[in-house]
Structure formats: C-alpha cells, structure tokens
Amino acid sequence: MSEPAPGDTLDELRAALGDRLLDDPESLAAYAVDSSRAQPEGLPIAVVRATSTGDVSTALAWAHARGIRVSVRGAGTGLSGGAVAYAGGLVVSLEAMKRxxxxxxxxxxxxxxxxxxxxxxxxxxxxxxxxxxxxxxxxxxxxxxxxxxxxxxxxxxxxxxxxxxxxxxxxxxxxxxxxxxxxxxxxxxxxxxxxxxxxxxxxxxxxxxxxxxxxxxxVAPGQPRTFRASFDDMEDAGRAVTAIVSGPAAPEVLELIDARSVEIIEAFHPSGLPSPGAAMLVGQTVGLAALDTAEAIVAVCRAHGAVEAEISDSDSLLEARRLANPALTAQGLRVSCDVGVPVAQLATVFRGIGELAERHGRRIAVVAHAGDGNLHPTVEAGESPEESAAAELVIDDITRLALSLGGTISGEHGIGSVKRHELPWQQDAVALDVQRAIKAALDPRGILTPDRSI
Amino acid sequence: MSEPAPGDTLDELRAALGDRLLDDPESLAAYAVDSSRAQPEGLPIAVVRATSTGDVSTALAWAHARGIRVSVRGAGTGLSGGAVAYAGGLVVSLEAMKRxxxxxxxxxxxxxxxxxxxxxxxxxxxxxxxxxxxxxxxxxxxxxxxxxxxxxxxxxxxxxxxxxxxxxxxxxxxxxxxxxxxxxxxxxxxxxxxxxxxxxxxxxxxxxxxxxxxxxxxVAPGQPRTFRASFDDMEDAGRAVTAIVSGPAAPEVLELIDARSVEIIEAFHPSGLPSPGAAMLVGQTVGLAALDTAEAIVAVCRAHGAVEAEISDSDSLLEARRLANPALTAQGLRVSCDVGVPVAQLATVFRGIGELAERHGRRIAVVAHAGDGNLHPTVEAGESPEESAAAELVIDDITRLALSLGGTISGEHGIGSVKRHELPWQQDAVALDVQRAIKAALDPRGILTPDRSI
Missing domain, CATH: 3.30.465.10 (Uridine Diphospho-n-acetylenolpyruvylglucosamine Reductase; domain 3)
Incomplete structure (x- = not known):
C-alpha cells in the first residue's frame, strides 16, 4: 500500500462531502490518535465526519479507488490502537451519526x-x-x-x-x-x-x-444494592469470585479492585473508599431479592476470607471502579492489558501476577471484571521509552500466564496494534490463515484498518 | 464440479480408514437422505464413519484433491436437506465421534x-x-x-x-x-x-x-411447573404471547400448538390433550418461584382471552409438543417451514396464515416456539408431486408474509437446499456476495456442501 502522492487531491471528495471533510491541521492532529498507548503514525490526509451512510460509502469508494488506507473511529476511546490514523490515510469518523x-x-x-x-x-x-x-x-x-x-x-x-x-x-x-x-x-x-x-x-x-x-x-424491579468485601489475600478474593459465579446468588456486577488501584483511584478522586489489605470485591445485585442476593454474596466472601464487608444502596462503589482507567492515565500509567482466564483459574492467575511483580521488581495494579475472569493489570513504570519497553515485557509475561491457564489475550478491548504480536500465542496458524483469507476476500485492496487486529 | 469418473478408486481412502469407510449398497442408501423433504440426489460413492478428527481430515484432503463433493452429517435429523448425499459424492458422518x-x-x-x-x-x-x-x-x-x-x-x-x-x-x-x-x-x-x-x-x-x-x-432449584392455556382465537393467543414475553414473569418454555396440530398429535400418540377451540399455549416455568410464575403467566393468558387453563407438575404437555414433528411425518405431512417474526407481530402473522389457508383452500397446522416468534406451519397436502408443489406455493406465501412483518425465512432449521430459493427474499445482494466470497475463500474448490445454504 503506497501512500498518496503529494499531488493527490481531495477535490473530488470535498465536492461530495462539503464541510464534512476536514483537513485543517488541528482536526488532523486531533483525529490522529485514540485513547490507547499506541504511538501516533503520522497525520491523516483528511477526516470524513460522516452524517449519513452515504457519506461513509462515498469516502470508502474514494479511498478504495486510490488504495488509501482508512482508519475508523467513533469517540476514539479504544484502548488497543485500532483507531489511530494512518500517515496519509483517511479517517472516517461516525461521531456525528448519533440518531x-x-x-x-x-x-x-x-x-x-x-x-x-x-x-x-x-x-x-x-x-x-x-x-x-x-x-x-x-x-x-x-x-x-x-x-x-x-x-x-x-x-x-x-x-x-x-x-x-x-x-x-x-x-x-x-x-x-x-x-x-x-x-x-x-x-x-x-x-x-x-x-x-x-x-x-x-x-x-x-x-x-x-x-x-x-x-x-x-429493568429489574426493586432497589439495586451494591456490596463490597475486603480481602487481605488476593488468592482468597479470586476463590471467592469463583465460588460466587458457581453459586445460586447471581450478581449483576462483580468487580475486583486491588489495594494499589484503590490508592490510585482515591488519589484521583477521593471518595472515602476504604483501603483493603490486598483487594476488594465490589458489585451490584438487582431485582426484588437484591438485598438477599447481596447478603448471600457477602456471606460467600466471608466464607472465603473476607475481613470486612458492607452492603449499600449507593452507586458510589461502582463509580469508583469506573474511574480506574482515567485515574491510571492521570498517573501516566498506560501499559496495561486485558487478559481473560476461566473463572476457576482466578486465584491462580492472581498468584502468578504477584510472582511476576516480584520477579520484574515492578508494582502491578489490578482491576478486573472478576465475575468474567477478565483482568486489567497495569504495570507501573516511568514514561520513558526504556521504562515503557520494560513494562511491556511484564505485560507479555502476564499474557503468557493467562494463556497457560486456558485464557485469552483480550477479553474486551480487542487486538488493534497493541496486542497484534500476541495473536499467534493464542491462535493456531490455520485460524490466522482463515481470518486473513476472509479479510482478503472482503477487502482485496487492504484499505480498511490494515495491519491491525488479525 | 464434475462427478468422479467411474474408474475412480477408493483404494487410497480405504487403506487409510479401513472399516470406517463404507461402500456397501445398504449403507450408501441409508446415508443418501436426511429427515427433510428434500429429494434424494443419488447414491454417494462412499461413507466415512469417522472416529477421530484425523479421519475427517484424511477424508477431506482426499476429496479436496479430487474435487469430490462432500456432505456432512451427524444423526441425519436435519429438516432442510443439508445432509442429503451428493450423487457420487462422499458422506462424512460424525455419529461415531461421541465422546x-x-x-x-x-x-x-x-x-x-x-x-x-x-x-x-x-x-x-x-x-x-x-x-x-x-x-x-x-x-x-x-x-x-x-x-x-x-x-x-x-x-x-x-x-x-x-x-x-x-x-x-x-x-x-x-x-x-x-x-x-x-x-x-x-x-x-x-x-x-x-x-x-x-x-x-x-x-x-x-x-x-x-x-x-x-x-x-x-439447574434451577425447585419443582418445575408446566402450564397450558386454551384459546378460541389464534390472534388472542398471539397477543397473549407478546404480553408474556414483555412482562416480568419469564417462562423457560412457551410453545403454541394449534387445534389441528393437537388433533394430529393425539392421533399419533393419545395423551388426553384437551382439544382447544383455536390453539393452546403450553410452557414451563422453573426456579423457586415456578408456581407463582406459572400462575402469573396463566393470568396474562386469561386477560388475553384464554378460555381454560391448567398448571401441572407433569412434563406430559411438553412431551406432546415434542411429538409434533413425528406425528406430522407419520401423516405424510412434510411441507412445512420455519419462519420467524418479531414477537409483537405474532397475532398479525397468525391472522395472515389463516387468510392464506382460506385463499389456497388448504389446512395449515401450526406449532410454534411462540415465545421466540418462531413458527412451524405445515401445509396439508397429498403426497403426489402436484400436491407437494401446491403446498410449496403456500409455504412461499407464508414466508413472504413473515418477511413483510420484519421476519426471517429460518428461525432454527437453516437453509439447506429446501429454502435456498428464498434466500434473496431476505438478504440483499451485497450480503449474498459477501457470504459467497467467504465460502470461496475457505473452500476454493467448492467441495463442502456445495450449492446449499448460502
């Protein structure tokens, strides 16, 4: 895929799209990156801020005819680099199609x-x-x-x-x-x-x-309840999660925030979240039996070593959880991953992450969609390239650990550019071939988000 | 795809598979058809009764090298003709891989x-x-x-x-x-x-x-309950289903059997199922509140015109529903379909089917996975080709009716050969192109169940 020649013109596209085509320097810079740690690749040639399916069709037909690479974005909140612009490429933004x-x-x-x-x-x-x-x-x-x-x-x-x-x-x-x-x-x-x-x-x-x-x-009837249980031992917290999801009391939300993450969230936005010895589970129950369900879940936590617990009808525990990513980003901590393990392997993966932290001599802050076995460990490191590279090695080790437990390299963030090197660790060569054959069949010129994801 | 030359030999395949390769006349005949109304296409050249993934791999590599068409089957219970053998093709049966x-x-x-x-x-x-x-x-x-x-x-x-x-x-x-x-x-x-x-x-x-x-x-705790509600009006039954699935009392099973289907099932296997005026809803509830849930569902039914209802802890109502297909088949009634509609369109589709029965002068027996909006209407017709063809025209009209209500040509049986002519009625030309491009990318020689499904 060659980049467009300097003489290439946007005139035709501009004629079709009018002011939905942006190519002022501020716009090009703003649309060049997403919310991931992926490095910018350079400025796009233009941004199409589509207001209709026809606009998107016009933009792709134009790019397809010219072999121009296209990146696609909604709000740019992706964490895997999938929406980073290609140098000299076209950005197609869907943000204005919001009906x-x-x-x-x-x-x-x-x-x-x-x-x-x-x-x-x-x-x-x-x-x-x-x-x-x-x-x-x-x-x-x-x-x-x-x-x-x-x-x-x-x-x-x-x-x-x-x-x-x-x-x-x-x-x-x-x-x-x-x-x-x-x-x-x-x-x-x-x-x-x-x-x-x-x-x-x-x-x-x-x-x-x-x-x-x-x-x-x-919406389930009745008052939702939130619950919190603090553990002095990460593995105990993992075993509690496994027991909860195998049991009859089903939470609507079941998250884990480790002690270091609580500290970072509280520094970003203090809410009086009590500091656990090792980690806290927080979650929500809904329905007419929400209180009974929350009590049953807290009882499972106590049976698995929780040292302190509360049930509340406030949403603030979940609000704190939602602030984890902005809080980590505010600290300059962006080298994280999105691994998943079968839920019965949670205690084992937590133990392994602790061992990796020790071996690498780096703190690892863990938040997790625990009930799904989906972890977001973040490796603490300075912002220099050397520090980032060192942190990436820890992430690679965490990823291999998850895979050794029957896990996945991505539970919910996708592959983008950030995890692409890990893809063959999880998928066999035939599965990779099949995906590339499908990609080639549907996008024979390779203009759509090339060299990312599969 | 040319059929294998008469001189083609199975020796190589037999050497690899031994007695897992069947080519005696009885086996070839038995594996030539499935449970659908699709016509046999002729005898296969052989049947591979695989006992391992390696056997399947061997069989496909052999067929691929020779461009021999392959049909695949489990128990042969498919209702869309997908497992009918190709004349001179290879049948791959998975029935012996049952660990x-x-x-x-x-x-x-x-x-x-x-x-x-x-x-x-x-x-x-x-x-x-x-x-x-x-x-x-x-x-x-x-x-x-x-x-x-x-x-x-x-x-x-x-x-x-x-x-x-x-x-x-x-x-x-x-x-x-x-x-x-x-x-x-x-x-x-x-x-x-x-x-x-x-x-x-x-x-x-x-x-x-x-x-x-x-x-x-x-498994949900407690005693499951079954319920039945009889209606004198099909549209009332449809509105009751829409109300149930929009309401808080969630059934595990929610089926409809119309009066003609009850008659056919009772003739096949009498179980004392009471004959409804127009149709009965039967279903099951589970969990500790199974009885309350069943009562709430029956109340919705009565509010929508049910004239009679019962709640039971026996499974016989569902057993009767499961006999619908064998009972229809025993009567020689095989021209049926598998359309789906959005659940709020159930009353409308039932009315339309009634109108089609009248217009075509044929009885249509309807059973449905009503809670999913998935209907199996069967058109009554004799077994002659002319009668079957006439019944197929009714099926086509029912299918167009479902599509006009935002529905689908297949809720659960798939397309196979039986519904292939209907595919463009539901899917646009681009979607068909995309599917054929994927098929061509993964099976470039077109040996796997060619000319069926997409």
Missing part, C-alpha cells in the same frame, strides 16, 4: 446510528423501562458503533453478556463502498452465515458499521 | 466430540447439577455437531437462547483437511474474528465441526 432512530418497546429492540453514545441509548431505553446491557466503563463517551466494532464488554457482562450478545442486525459499508444489511429483527435467525457476529469485533478491518439494531432488556 | 471428553464443573464447560447425542450431554451435565440449554425437539437423536452446524433452537430458547449462544470454542476441519481451533474457554474473548459464530450455523459449507467446548448452566 436513535427507533425504540421498539414491544420487541425490545433499538435502531441506532453508529455514533450514538452508549450512555445516551441506555438513558433513552430507561424512559421505556428498558436498558442497554453492555456498559463499558467508557459508556459516557464511547459510541455504540465502536462498542460493536470492538465487541466491548463492561461491568454488567457477568449478568448480561458482551456486546455481540445484544446485536441483532447491522448496516455495514464494505471496503468498496457497497452497503449491506446483516441479521434480522427476530429473536432467532439461522438464515445464512452469522455476518452480524463476524463484523462485531472485527475492529474496522472488514467494513464500517453505520447502524445497528440492538436488543434491550427490562 | 464426552470432559465436564468442567467449576467453569461450567463441556468438551465434546461432534457426534455426542444432545440429550446424552444434557444427562451427563445433570449429574453435576448442570444442563445443556439448547433442546431441539430432536434432542434424543440429534448430535451436538449437527446442532452447532445448523445453529439449532428448541423449546428452551425463549429463556436460554439458541445453540450459538452456548458455543465457546470449536475444532474444525477445513475443506483441504487442515485442522483449526476457534474461540476460548473464557467467558469473554475478543481475540480476532468470531470464527466460532461464523462456523456455527454454516451448515457444512465452510468446514466440518469435529469437537466443541460448550457452556452449561446450573
């Missing part, structure tokens, strides 16, 4: 454009007694389209699954600008290949998601 | 070979207080591999989703014999494309599923 087209209450479906902010859809659904289950910690900023493109997770996944579980149908623009619809509005659909799931999590490499039909759920 | 390799209770996962009978896995899981959620009516005979290849549904889908929702990982043999693993053992996994979902429901066209890791769920 909630319809909420079909009887069928519990919402039709939305890709740029709708996740929390805005959730709020619109709440007006009908429904909610949008996936809730990435970035829900106040991230978009539905970005959530779908990365198959985002969040805090409520332990009860409701991840983004792919709620996507019923998609509108997608292919690399050459053709528009396709996948899926159906029915609860069951076995017509043809599951293209909806294929494009969900494809990280901008197969097509650009412009609209979606997503499933909503009814 | 339940492991049940990982802590992580609620089972590792199984593709030929495990669905009900056998369910029984093995029950010994650990777990169950395998998908329960196609054929569960006593159908295999996990076949369930996955067709993304089978069943009676419990309204509560637990369809097969794709429980598949965590697959082992797949590609067209050329290479073996690939997809997915992970974690609850969340966003590493690469969702190949697991792509192969689930691909109906033998992309690869042969040889093993799977599937998710189990804990």
């Amino acid at each position: 909630i087209v319809d909420i079909d209450v009887d069928n519990r479906l919402a039709d939305v454009e890709a740029g709708v902010i996740t929390a805005d859809l959730d709020a619109a659904a709440l007006a009908h007694g429904l909610f949008f289950p996936p809730d990435p910690a970035s829900a106040q900023w991230s978009t539905i389209g970005g959530n779908i493109a990365t198959n985002a997770g969040g805090l409520r996944c332990v009860a409701h699954g991840v983004t792919t579980d709620v996507v019923a149908a998609l509108e997608v623009v292919l690399a050459d600008g053709r528009v396709m619809r996948t899926g159906a509005r029915t609860r069951k659909n076995t017509t043809g290949y599951d293209l909806t799931s294929l494009f969900t999590g494809s990280e901008g490499t197969l097509g650009v998601i412009t609209a979606a039909t997503v499933r909503l759920k009814p | 339940i390799v492991d049940i990982d209770v802590d992580n609620r996962l089972a590792d199984v070979e593709a030929g495990v009978i669905t009900a056998d896995l369910d029984a093995a899981a029950l010994a650990h207080g777990l169950f395998f959620p998908p329960d196609p009516a054929s569960a006593q005979w159908s295999t996990i591999g076949g369930n996955i290849a067709t993304n089978a549904g069943g009676l419990r889908c309204v509560a637990h989703g369809v097969t794709t929702d429980v598949v965590a990982a697959l082992e797949v043999v590609l067209a050329d014999g290479r073996v690939m693993r997809t997915g992970a053992r974690t609850r969340k996994n966003t590493t690469g494309y969702d190949l697991t979902s792509l192969f689930t429901g691909s109906e033998g066209t992309l690869g042969v599923i040889t093993a799977a890791t599937v998710r189990l769920k804990p």
